[in-house]
Amino acid sequence: MKTEDPHKKEETVLKGIPASPGIAIGPVYVYVKHTPVIEERSILPEEVEHELDRLEQAIARSHKELRKILEFAEKKLGEDKVKIFEAQLMFLEDAVLFDAVDARIRGELKNAEFVVQTEIEKYHRIMLASKDEYTHERANDVEDVRNRILRNLQEQRVISRLEGSSVIVSQNLTAPDTVILSRNAVLGYATDIGGITSHTALLSRALKIPAVVGLKTISHQAHDAEQIVLDGYSGEVVLDPSEETVKRFEAKRVRYQEFEARLSGLRDLPAETLDHRRVELSVNVEFEQELDFIKLQGADGIGLYRSEYLIVGKEVFPTEEEQFNQYKLLAETMYPKHVIIRTFDIGGDKVMAQSVKENNPFLGWRGIRVLLDKPELFLEQLRAILRASTRKNVAVMFPMVSNLSEVRRAKKILDQAKHQLRKEGIPFDARLKVGVMIEVPSAAVIAEDLAEEVDFLSIGTNDLIQYVLAVDRGNDVVSSLYQEFNPAVVRFLRRIIDRGKEKGVWVGMCGEMAGDPLATILLLGLGLDEFSVVPNMLPEIKKIIRSVKYSEAQKVAKQVLMLKTEVEIKDLLKSIMQKKFPDIPTD
Amino acid sequence: MIQCEVTIKNRAGLHTRPAATLVKLAAKYKAEFFIEKDGIEINGKSIIGVMTLAAEQGSKLLLRFSGEGEEEACRAMVDLFERGFDEK
Numbered sequence: 001m002k003t004e005d006p007h008k009k010e011e012t013v014l015k016g017i018p019a020s021p022g023i024a025i026g027p028v029y030v031y032v033k034h035t036p037v038i039e040e041r042s043i044l045p046e047e048v049e050h051e052l053d054r055l056e057q058a059i060a061r062s063h064k065e066l067r068k069i070l071e072f073a074e075k076k077l078g079e080d081k082v083k084i085f086e087a088q089l090m091f092l093e094d095a096v097l098f099d100a101v102d103a104r105i106r107g108e109l110k111n112a113e114f115v116v117q118t119e120i121e122k123y124h125r126i127m128l129a130s131k132d133e134y135t136h137e138r139a140n141d142v143e144d145v146r147n148r149i150l151r152n153l154q155e156q157r158v159i160s161r162l163e164g165s166s167v168i169v170s171q172n173l174t175a176p177d178t179v180i181l182s183r184n185a186v187l188g189y190a191t192d193i194g195g196i197t198s199h200t201a202l203l204s205r206a207l208k209i210p211a212v213v214g215l216k217t218i219s220h221q222a223h224d225a226e227q228i229v230l231d232g233y234s235g236e237v238v239l240d241p242s243e244e245t246v247k248r249f250e251a252k253r254v255r256y257q258e259f260e261a262r263l264s265g266l267r268d269l270p271a272e273t274l275d276h277r278r279v280e281l282s283v284n285v286e287f288e289q290e291l292d293f294i295k296l297q298g299a300d301g302i303g304l305y306r307s308e309y310l311i312v313g314k315e316v317f318p319t320e321e322e323q324f325n326q327y328k329l330l331a332e333t334m335y336p337k338h339v340i341i342r343t344f345d346i347g348g349d350k351v352m353a354q355s356v357k358e359n360n361p362f363l364g365w366r367g368i369r370v371l372l373d374k375p376e377l378f379l380e381q382l383r384a385i386l387r388a389s390t391r392k393n394v395a396v397m398f399p400m401v402s403n404l405s406e407v408r409r410a411k412k413i414l415d416q417a418k419h420q421l422r423k424e425g426i427p428f429d430a431r432l433k434v435g436v437m438i439e440v441p442s443a444a445v446i447a448e449d450l451a452e453e454v455d456f457l458s459i460g461t462n463d464l465i466q467y468v469l470a471v472d473r474g475n476d477v478v479s480s481l482y483q484e485f486n487p488a489v490v491r492f493l494r495r496i497i498d499r500g501k502e503k504g505v506w507v508g509m510c511g512e513m514a515g516d517p518l519a520t521i522l523l524l525g526l527g528l529d530e531f532s533v534v535p536n537m538l539p540e541i542k543k544i545i546r547s548v549k550y551s552e553a554q555k556v557a558k559q560v561l562m563l564k565t566e567v568e569i570k571d572l573l574k575s576i577m578q579k580k581f582p583d584i585p586t587d
Numbered sequence: 588m589i590q591c592e593v594t595i596k597n598r599a600g601l602h603t604r605p606a607a608t609l610v611k612l613a614a615k616y617k618a619e620f621f622i623e624k625d626g627i628e629i630n631g632k633s634i635i636g637v638m639t640l641a642a643e644q645g646s647k648l649l650l651r652f653s654g655e656g657e658e659e660a661c662r663a664m665v666d667l668f669e670r671g672f673d674e675k
Contacts, residue, residue: 086603090603094634097633127639130641132600138638
């Protein structure tokens with residue numbers, strides 16, 4: 001993206017669909033399975049019995065093979081994952097089908113291969129044409145069973161035992177293949193075809209083998225024994241990787257594995273308290289590269305996308321088209337989870353090459369002020385966001401709002417963008433949700449008025465605390481005065497949350513405090529609806545939320561609100577955390 | 588020959604499990620058993636045939652039984668459909 005190409009020239013980089021998480025680094029094994037070639041042969045009446053005999057043996061052999069695979073799968077994957085194989089076995093036992101095959105062999109005097117092929121094809125074709133996804137998938141199973149019978153009729157043996165550990169590359173891997181090959185030391189699977197719901201994907205995930213599907217040409221491009229890197233998180237595959245590439249992926253593997261260890265079990269569980277208060281637990285995001293990590297985590301969505309990072313290091317603002325592509329990628333990748341895009345929050349310390357030299361940038365030209373002063377840029381960004389909202393999982397948020405008229409003006413420009421797009425016939429979500437950051441103290445004081453204009457409020461504690469306590473975090477002399485648990489800050493939070501909820505809007509937090517385990521119970525108790533945290537902290541925060549009762553948290557919040565010093569508040573929270581969560585560090 | 592109409596109640600439709608149950612039940616009776624959906628008729632004792640129906644929740648199926656025990660078979664089959672194949 002913005003860095004130089006980290007891949008050397010000899011490597012081949014391919015992009016597919018990430019099907020099963022994990023990173024595999026090792027030698028390629030190209031797995032080739034020959035589809036049986038069927039020829040139509042006429043047989044003599046005397047040969048009929050022999051033909052029927054062959055068929056019976058082929059069916060029996062196929063049955064035995066599938067039984068073996070099913071038993072292996074059951075042991076490795078558990079009872080519920082073997083449904084695929086049960087279905088295939090049932091097809092093999094379909095008396096009506098094979099009675100018909102028998103009758104045709106006798107009647108038409110044709111060889112077993114031809115009759116099996118054509119008879120099963122009748123059903124296969126109907127299923128393939130079905131609009132029902134489930135039936136469509138069963139078509140693959142039917143074809144698989146057919147090929148197995150045909151292979152056995154031709155007495156072809158299929159290799160399933162491999163030497164050493166390797167990454168298996170193939171045009172396609174059927175369900176039985178995926179399972180039976182895993183008896184070997186398989187590092188990963190890479191296929192030309194297949195999608196996220198294909199058998200390869202589902203089974204690889206169950207087997208915990210990294211996999212990438214839909215690579216289109218890999219079975220032709222990869223060579224046996226060649227080194228390969230397979231990234232099941234991003235879908236990237238590198239053939240013949242350079243040393244740096246290998247190092248890069250090894251480092252990524254370590255990072256992700258550590259994270260998964262902490263996350264294990266929590267990922268798919270909701271952020272819900274013991275007494276069933278459900279809150280949103282989302283993540284803050286800047287770079288596109290983090291997306292595969294995020295999808296791994298079971299976040300409820302992206303609570304803050306810092307769009308200004310599209311500008312970092314660049315001389316020129318990105319065009320509407322460039323922005324649209326980024327926002328669309330975000331929306332599509334996260335779908336059906338939502339994404340909240342914050343409009344460019346530039347100025348202050350996040351400045352690009354700005355000509356304006358300010359004495360006091362934090363109190364200066366930044367956030368929504370810049371956008372309102374550059375309405376053409378603001379309009380472009382809003383157009384790009386609207387265009388990316390067609391799946392209805394996008395929301396927009398304005399930074400550094402300090403008064404009501406700013407919000408009204410911003411909404412007018414949004415309406416203008418909508419009007420333009422409508423005229424141009426470009427689709428967008430007409431009910432795009434709009435929110436504001438509450439980071440300037442005045443916004444907190446008029447929270448109820450702002451809440452009447454928007455759909456949600458998001459508390460940006462990083463700046464809010466600095467403004468409220470008049471402390472520059474970056475200033476070592478006073479940085480210890482930057483206190484999340486300062487009573488004034490807590491009361492501000494209470495006010496913002498209460499006023500927002502009175503007006504029927506949800507209130508979230510995207511500042512660092514949301515990801516501070518010491519603050520979780522307090523924030524829960526104050527009634528915060530959404531926590532948008534730095535991705536790394538998600539497991540801990542979720543764990544805390546799931547281990548407490550909302551009623552308890554409310555009591556804690558009440559207690560905290562009565563305390564008059566930061567030290568007392570921190571002590572109270574620390575003692576609670578030490579008792580309930582001794583292994584979560586709260587410094 | 589007797590005929591009866593049923594509607595599929597199961598959320599996931601006639602997927603593998605209920606299809607297998609249906610076929611197993613049909614095998615108990617000597618009567619011939621055909622299912623018609625949208626003008627297409629398949630042998631109800633054939634699992635692969637039942638699969639091709641792609642019968643989802645809400646689909647209406649015509650069940651036809653003819654031969655020994657056709658009435659009993661029909662009743663048992665209709666009952667199975669009504670019970671949603673005993674799925675949760």
